[in-house]
Amino acid sequence: xxxxxxxxxxxxxxxxxxxxDPMVQDLDGETARLRDAGVLARIDLLGVPAWTVxxxxxxxxxxxxxxxVKDIEAWDLWRSGAVTHAWPLxxxxxxxxxxxxxxxxxxxxxxxKTSQALTPRRLEAIRPEIEKxxxxxxxxLDAAQGDDGVxxxxxxxxxxxxxxxxxxxxxxxxxxxxxxxxxxxAFFSMLTPQDERLALLxxxxxxxxxxxxxxxxxxxxxxxxxxxxxxxxxxPLTEEEVVGNLKAMVAAGHETTIxxxxxxVRALLxxxxxxxxxxxxxxxxxAVIEETLRWDTPTTHLLMRxxxxxxTVGDEVIRKGEGLVxxxxxxxxxxxxxxxxxxxxxxxxxxxxxxxxxxxxPHICPGAALSRVEAGIALPALFTRFPGLRxxxxxxxxTKLPVMTQNDMTAFPVLLG
Ligand code: STR
Numbered sequence: 001x002x003x004x005x006x007x008x009x010x011x012x013x014x015x016x017x018x019x020x021d022p023m024v025q026d027l028d029g030e031t032a033r034l035r036d037a038g039v040l041a042r043i044d045l046l047g048v049p050a051w052t053v054x055x056x057x058x059x060x061x062x063x064x065x066x067x068x069v070k071d072i073e074a075w076d077l078w079r080s081g082a083v084t085h086a087w088p089l090x091x092x093x094x095x096x097x098x099x100x101x102x103x104x105x106x107x108x109x110x111x112x113k114t115s116q117a118l119t120p121r122r123l124e125a126i127r128p129e130i131e132k133x134x135x136x137x138x139x140x141l142d143a144a145q146g147d148d149g150v151x152x153x154x155x156x157x158x159x160x161x162x163x164x165x166x167x168x169x170x171x172x173x174x175x176x177x178x179x180x181x182x183x184x185x186a187f188f189s190m191l192t193p194q195d196e197r198l199a200l201l202x203x204x205x206x207x208x209x210x211x212x213x214x215x216x217x218x219x220x221x222x223x224x225x226x227x228x229x230x231x232x233x234x235x236p237l238t239e240e241e242v243v244g245n246l247k248a249m250v251a252a253g254h255e256t257t258i259x260x261x262x263x264x265v266r267a268l269l270x271x272x273x274x275x276x277x278x279x280x281x282x283x284x285x286x287a288v289i290e291e292t293l294r295w296d297t298p299t300t301h302l303l304m305r306x307x308x309x310x311x312t313v314g315d316e317v318i319r320k321g322e323g324l325v326x327x328x329x330x331x332x333x334x335x336x337x338x339x340x341x342x343x344x345x346x347x348x349x350x351x352x353x354x355x356x357x358x359x360x361x362p363h364i365c366p367g368a369a370l371s372r373v374e375a376g377i378a379l380p381a382l383f384t385r386f387p388g389l390r391x392x393x394x395x396x397x398x399t400k401l402p403v404m405t406q407n408d409m410t411a412f413p414v415l416l417g
Contacts, residue, residue: 016037016038016041016042017042017043017044017049018030018033018034018037018041018042018043018044018052019043019044020043020044020045020046020301020404022046022088022190022402022404023190023402024400024401024402024403024404025400027300027329027400027407028343031300031327031329031330031333032333032343034052034054034327034330035054035330035333035334035335037054038054038314038316039053039054039055039058039313039314039316040052040053040054040058040313040314040316040318041054041327043325045089045303045325045404046087046088046089046190046404047087048077048082048083048087048089049077050303050304050322050323050324050325051316051318051322051323051324051325052301052324052325052326052327052330053313053324053325053326053327053331054327054330054331054334055330055331055334055336055337056331056334056336056337056356057334057336057337058313058314059326059331059356059360060356060360062305062311062313062324062326063326063359063360063361063363064360064361065311066103066104067307067308067309067311068305068306068307068308068311068324069103069305069306069308070093070100070101070102070103070304070305070306070363071101071102071103071306072093072094072101072306074306074307074308074321075093075304075306075321075322075323076321076322077323079321085194085198086194087194088190088192088194088197089303089404089405091187091197091198091201092303092304092405093303093304095244095247095248096205096240096243096244096247097110097238097240097241097244098110098241098244098245098247098248099111099114099244099245099248099363099366100244100248100252100363101244103362107362107363108362109235109237110237110241110244110245111366113223113226113227113231114223114227114245114249114366115366117169117223117226118366118367118369118370119369120369120373123369123370123373126165126168126169127373127377129165129168130161130165130373130374130377131377131381133160133161133164133165134161134377134378134381135381137156137157137160137161138157138381138382138385138386140156140157140160141153141156141157141386141416142416144156145416148392149392149415149416150392150413150414150415151413151414151415151416152411152412152413152414153262153265153412153413153414154258154262154409154411154412155411157261157378157382158258158261158262158265158378158412159181159258160177160181161257161261161374161378162253162254162255162256162257162258162261162371162374163177163180163181163254164177165253165257165370165374166249166250166253166254167250168222169222169223169249169253169370170222170223170224170246170249170250170253171211171215171220171222171223171224171225172211172250176207179207180250180254181254183200183203183204184251184254184255186200187200187201187251188255188401188403188405188406188408189401189402189403190402190403190404191402204247205243205247208243208246208247208250209239209243211224211246212224212228212239212242212243212246213239215228216228216239223249224242224246227242227245227246228242249367252365252367253367253370255298255406255408256298256299256367256371256406257298257370257371257374257375258298258408259296259297259298259299259406259407259408259409260289260292260293260298260371260374260375261374261375261378261379262409262412263292263295263296263298263407264288264289264292264375264379265379265382265389265412265414266296266391266395266398266409266412267288267291267292267295267296267345268288268383269389269390269391269395270345270391270395271345274288274345274346274347275383277347278347278383279383279387283347283348285375285376285379285380286372286376287347287348287352288347288379289372289375289376289379290352290353290355291345291346291347291349291352292345293332293355293357293358294332294338294349294351294352294355294357295332295333295345296329296332296345296407297328297329297331297332297355297357297407298357298406298407299328299329299357299405299406299407300327300328300329300404300405300406300407301325301326301327301328301329301404301405302325302326302328302359302405303323303325303405304323304324304325305323305324305326306321306322306323306324307319307320307321307322307324308320326359328356328357328359329407331355331356331357332355332356332357337351337354338351338354338355339351386416386417387417388415388416388417389414389415389416389417390414390415390417391412391413391414391415392413392414392415393413398410398411398412
C-alpha cells in the first residue's frame with residue numbers, strides 16, 4: 001500500500017524510519033524493530049512522519065509533560081494542509097471535543113464524572129450484570145459450535161461482552177450493538193476506503209447526538225445521563241462534549257477489552273504450563289491479566305500528541321509542531337523495565353504489574369478498572385466452563401486485522417473440548 005499523504009518523499013524520511021505496516025503482517029517483528037530504533041524513533045504512518053516513544057521511563061516522563069498536547073491545531077502538518085481528512089488515520093486524532101482530545105483544566109472538567117463512575121467501588125454495582133452477560137455468552141458459545149465443533153471465540157464471546165458492558169454503562173440499547181460493532185470494525189480497518197470511513201463517522205455522530213438528545217429529554221440511570229446533568233453550581237458539559245465523551249467511551253470500551261480477553265486466552269493456550277498453574281490455584285487470574293496487558297497490549301500505538309515547544313529526549317529533539325505517538329506494545333517489551341526476557345510471557349514475572357499499558361498522567365485510561373473487572377470475570381468463567389478449551393488451528397495461523405493502532409485478531413477459532 002502506497003499512500004503518500006504528505007509531500008515528504010521516502011528518501012527524505014531518513015534511514016532510521018520504521019514504516020508501520022497497515023496490514024500488520026509481522027507485529028512481533030515490528031515491535032522489535034521499534035525497540036531497536038531507539039528511545040525515540042521516527043515512524044511513517046501511511047506516508048505521514050511522526051516520532052514515537054518506545055521506552056517505559058521516557059514515555060512516563062513525556063506523558064506528564066504539559067508541552068505535549070492533544071489539540072490537532074498544534075500539528076504543523078495539519079495546519080499546513082499536508083495532512084487532511086483524506087489520511088486514513090485522521091479519525092484517531094480529529095475525534096471531536098472530548099476528554100480524549102482536550103488538556104489542562106478543561107480536560108479535568110470533561111473527565112471528572114466519567115472517572116468517578118468507573119472507580120472499583122462503583123463498578124461493584126454492575127458486577128452481577130457482567131457475570132450474567134458472561135454466562136449468557138458462554139451458552140451462546142456452546143450453541144454456536146459447528147459440525148466440526150469449531151467456534152470463533154472472538155465473534156461469539158470476546159466481542160459481544162465488552163459491547164454489552166459499555167452499552168449498559170452508557171445506556172446504548174442492545175438493538176444497536178451489532179450496528180456499532182460493524183461500524184467500529186470498518187472504522188479501524190485500513191481496508192475501508194476513506195470516503196466510507198468518513199461517512200460512517202458522520203453516521204455515528206448522528207446516532208450519538210440523537211441518543212444524547214433522548215437522554216436529555218428522559219434521563220435514565222446511566223453515565224450518559226449523568227454527563228448531561230450539571231453538577232450543583234457547576235458548568236454543564238455542552239451537547240458536543242457529551243457526544244464526544246460518549247463516542248470515546250463506546251469506542252474505547254468496546255475495542256480494547258476484546259484484545260485483552262483474546263490475548264490472554266491465546267497466551268495461556270500457548271503456555272500450557274502457566275495455564276495449569278492458574279487452574280491449580282498456584283497463580284492468580286490477576287497475574288494473567290497484568291502480564292497479558294504488558295506482553296500483548298490491546299493498543300499498539302496511541303495517536304497522537306503534539307509538541308508546543310522543542311522537547312529534548314536523549315539525543316533527539318521533538319520540534320515544536322511535530323507529532324508524537326506512544327508505542328505501548330514496544331514499551332511493554334522494554335528490557336530496562338522488564339529485564340532481558342521481556343519478550344517472554346511469564347505470569348510470575350516480578351514486574352508484571354509495572355507496565356504502562358493504560359497510559360500515565362492526566363489521560364490515563366479511565367476504564368482501566370472496568371477492563372480488569374471484565375477480564376477478571378470472563379477468563380475464569382471461560383476456563384471453568386470449558387476446561388478442555390483449545391485452539392482449532394495452529395497458533396501461527398492466527399492473523400491480525402489490518403488495523404494500525406489496535407492489536408486485533410481476525411478471528412480466534414477454538415474447540416470447546
Ligand atoms: C475512535 C473514534 C471516535 O469516535 C472516538 C475516539 C476517542 C477515543 C479513542 C478511540 C477514538 C480510538 C481507540 C482509543 C480511544 C481511547 C482509548 C482507545 C484510542 C479515536 C485505545 O486504544 C487506547
